[in-house]
Amino acid sequence: MDTATHITMGVALGGLSTLDPVVQQDSIVFQSIIVGTLLGSNAPDFDTILKFKNNALYIRNHRGITHSVPAVLAWGAAISTTIHTFVPETAFWHLFFWTLLAVILHVFVDIFNAYGTQAARPFNQNWIALGWINTFDPYIFALHIIGIIAWLIFDADPGFTFLILYFVLFLYYLKRYYDKQDIITKINQQFDDVEQIVTSPTIRHNFWKLAITTDDHFYVAQAENGEIKVVDTFIRKKLPDHPAMKKALQDRNVKAFISFSPVYRWEIEELDRYTEVRFIDLRYRSKGHYPFVAVVKLDHDYNIKNSYTGWIYSEEKLQKKLHPVPN
Structure with a gap:
């Protein structure tokens, strides 16, 4: 509380x-x-x-x-x-x-x-x-x-x-327990092969945020007055056998993120000056944004230059936390 x-x-x-x-x-x-x-x-x-x-x-x-x-x-x-x-x-x-x-x-x-x-x-x-x-x-x-x-x-x-x-x-x-059980019942009726359901009640009594994991997908949804509505869908992908990912998983910020987050997706972006690995928690969607992340920037030899984990609400602020990688 x-x-x-x-x-x-x-x-x-x-x-x-x-x-x-x-x-x-x-x-x-x-x-x-x-x-x-x-x-x-x-x-x-x-x-x-x-x-x-x-x-x-x-x-x-x-x-x-x-x-x-x-x-x-x-x-x-x-x-x-x-x-x-x-x-x-x-x-x-x-x-x-x-x-x-x-x-x-x-x-x-x-x-x-x-x-x-x-x-x-x-x-x-x-x-x-x-x-x-x-x-x-x-x-x-x-x-x-x-x-x-x-x-x-x-x-x-x-x-x-x-x-x-x-x-x-x-x-x-x-x-509130029975409210949640009602939502879980409806999710299991609506989705196949559900592995995990993370419910996040909000300050609004009849509005819940949901992160649903199935065999093949992550669904970010919401329940309002008992009606389940999907707002984002992501293909569920295993962590790749990529040198940037292997290195990122050794970073303390990423370790902290993974130890805490039960449902997240990942991205690897190779840019001219650096490679970025990003982990995105799917529980806390707010106004179309996922604020709880872990991000690692690596040079061309996949050495970690900067990293960050925490709640961040704009890309600009995130990049300020990470600091630019020099040329």
Whole structure:
């Protein structure tokens, strides 16, 4: 989910913690838990700092090890221990429980969007991306805001308010699951030999982006009000036995891209001054453009001169990232 929603979830869990009798009776414990749930609900995304290093490192690691099983436990323990060090009179195990729950909730909700996480590490390195919920879901965010307002402004009981809220959200997640299953059923009826379907829900409740892989083709499609419409079709081609491709596959940006992207196409273009190898993720089509790419420029001897991976929305900006290859 987005940062704003994670913050509201931290506040909601803090309110929910008032169902705990120890929290009800001690304002210091409550205040400590509020801090713990706010930090815990955002801690796994601290790996965003990797963006300042380079995109390849960020793409390869964001929502990776920081969202793993050991990291979840480590975040909960580290945050709780730090708070307890400064506020030793708080009830540590209650603080740890609610802080850990906040971290777990963060990782749990992240698996439902198209980006996903490596939440099963170290037992499984695969990305878990269920594709039911958009990264920012206005319904989920609005429900949290309503709950917080009811608590802080209208003095509603926070424990029961957020207990009801999360029951409603449970029903909402079930609905989104069945929405996706309906789309998958229609795709399998419409296309032959479907191997993979990647669903990307959008901020519009009844509009989904789709990337469909069959034996011979990639189909980029959309579902609107239950109707499947193909917007782009690409022939599915194996990676060629070409020296430029072999070299490109050794590049760190390309490795990061491939480790993250489940469905992409490739292009090789041999120009006068250089050869360009491009990998294009088919999940994120926006206004006729595919912004998530990995591009490698090689000289005539197929030595890598420049490379880039990330989200880019114009060819001009991409070329600025790559820098011109000198004559």
